[in-house]
Amino acid sequence: MLPGCVKYGGRRRQRWYEYISTMDLEGASVIITGAASGIGSAVASVVRERGASVIGVDRNPVDDVDEYLHVDLLDPASVDELIRALPTGAAGLCNIAGVAPSRPAAEVLTVNLLALQRLTLGMVPKLADGASIVNLASMAGNGWRENLDQVQELLSIEWNGIDRLVENLDLTDGPRSYFLSKEAVIVWTMQHRWTWRDRGIRMNCVSPGPIETPILPDFLEMLGERAQESVRNMDRHGKPEDVAPVVAFLLSDEAAWFRGANLTPDGGMGSHLALKSFGLQ
Numbered sequence: 161m162l163p164g165c166v167k168y169g170g171r172r173r174q175r176w177y178e179y180i181s182t183m184d185l186e187g188a189s190v191i192i193t194g195a196a197s198g199i200g201s202a203v204a205s206v207v208r209e210r211g212a213s214v215i216g217v218d219r220n221p222v223d224d225v226d227e228y229l230h231v232d233l234l235d236p237a238s239v240d241e242l243i244r245a246l247p248t249g250a251a252g253l254c255n256i257a258g259v260a261p262s263r264p265a266a267e268v269l270t271v272n273l274l275a276l277q278r279l280t281l282g283m284v285p286k287l288a289d290g291a292s293i294v295n296l297a298s299m300a301g302n303g304w305r306e307n308l309d310q311v312q313e314l315l316s317i318e319w320n321g322i323d324r325l326v327e328n329l330d331l332t333d334g335p336r337s338y339f340l341s342k343e344a345v346i347v348w349t350m351q352h353r354w355t356w357r358d359r360g361i362r363m364n365c366v367s368p369g370p371i372e373t374p375i376l377p378d379f380l381e382m383l384g385e386r387a388q389e390s391v392r393n394m395d396r397h398g399k400p401e402d403v404a405p406v407v408a409f410l411l412s413d414e415a416a417w418f419r420g421a422n423l424t425p426d427g428g429m430g431s432h433l434a435l436k437s438f439g440l441q
């Protein structure tokens with residue numbers, strides 16, 4: 161029986177979703193980027209409901225958090241300033257901010273990957289021992305195995321090399337920069353499965369399918385036929401509230417043995433596409 165069930169065992173058997181909703185984060189301090197909107201905002205709500213205090217980080221003001229800090233993730237100086245301003249001892253860092261595929265390729269790769277890496281590496285020394293880092297990747301990153309050359313090239317560059325990379329890989333038009341940014345987030349998260357193991361700090365990522373947030377229409381338009389496939393096969397698109405508890409789970413002690421993992425709240429689309437690629441139903 162799950163440990164959460166023991167407490168309630170005398171009354172009745174606890175259902176799994178009740179167990180998840182009891183995973184508390186009492187007393188923890190959690191930093192959340194992208195907290196002004198969509199998934200980041202939903203994560204902030206769930207994390208606060210479970211007892212944590214939240215430092216919301218965004219280029220836009222964030223309501224309903226304990227503290228708001230401004231950052232422009234396109235600007236390395238702004239990221240460094242944020243790292244200086246953030247307190248020590250946070251138990252969680254959620255890298256959720258991201259931009260949609262229609263934005264210029266350099267912006268997509270910078271916000272979705274380079275800033276995430278810079279903030280994370282800058283913050284690790286300030287995080288509490290045992291802290292949990294959660295990165296928002298995407299189902300769009302599922303193809304990392306097929307695109308490993310590009311992913312490795314992206315993961316090897318410095319901030320000022322982004323324009324050259326966009327040119328070299330011909331990423332200027334179309335959604336490829338978005339896919340690549342998310343493939344790289346998944347691989348980078350895996351690469352750091354054990355990097356901070358001596359301090360008990362773990363990093364995982366979450367890869368949702370299509371979620372109803374302000375950037376969804378942009379995805380659907382940019383992805384064309386691939387998006388239509390999801391519309392035809394899914395019962396519904398996801399909501400930020402479908403993703404937020406998954407992030408909260410990874411923050412909690414119950415997820416202590418997840419390291420470098422990629423959790424996929426995607427309404428079944430990942431399984432559907434994987435089986436389809438093998439000609440299976």
Ligand SMILES: NC(=O)c1ccc[n+]([C@@H]2O[C@H](COP(=O)([O-])OP(=O)(O)OC[C@H]3O[C@@H](n4cnc5c(N)ncnc54)[C@H](O)[C@@H]3O)[C@@H](O)[C@H]2O)c1
Pocket residue numbers: 193194195196197198199200217218219220231232233234256257258259271272296297298299367368369370371372373374375376379
């Ligand atoms: N919506 C989806 O269908 C979907 C699916 C899979 C993954 N994701 C990922 O989830 C994450 C959250 O996206 P969302 O759907 O909630 O979108 P959203 O637009 O609602 O939220 C994105 C947040 O990031 C912030 N942000 C963007 N650029 C920034 C910058 N330069 N500096 C500081 N903050 C910046 C925005 O202000 C916004 O608050 C993103 O990483 C996105 O790629 C979204």
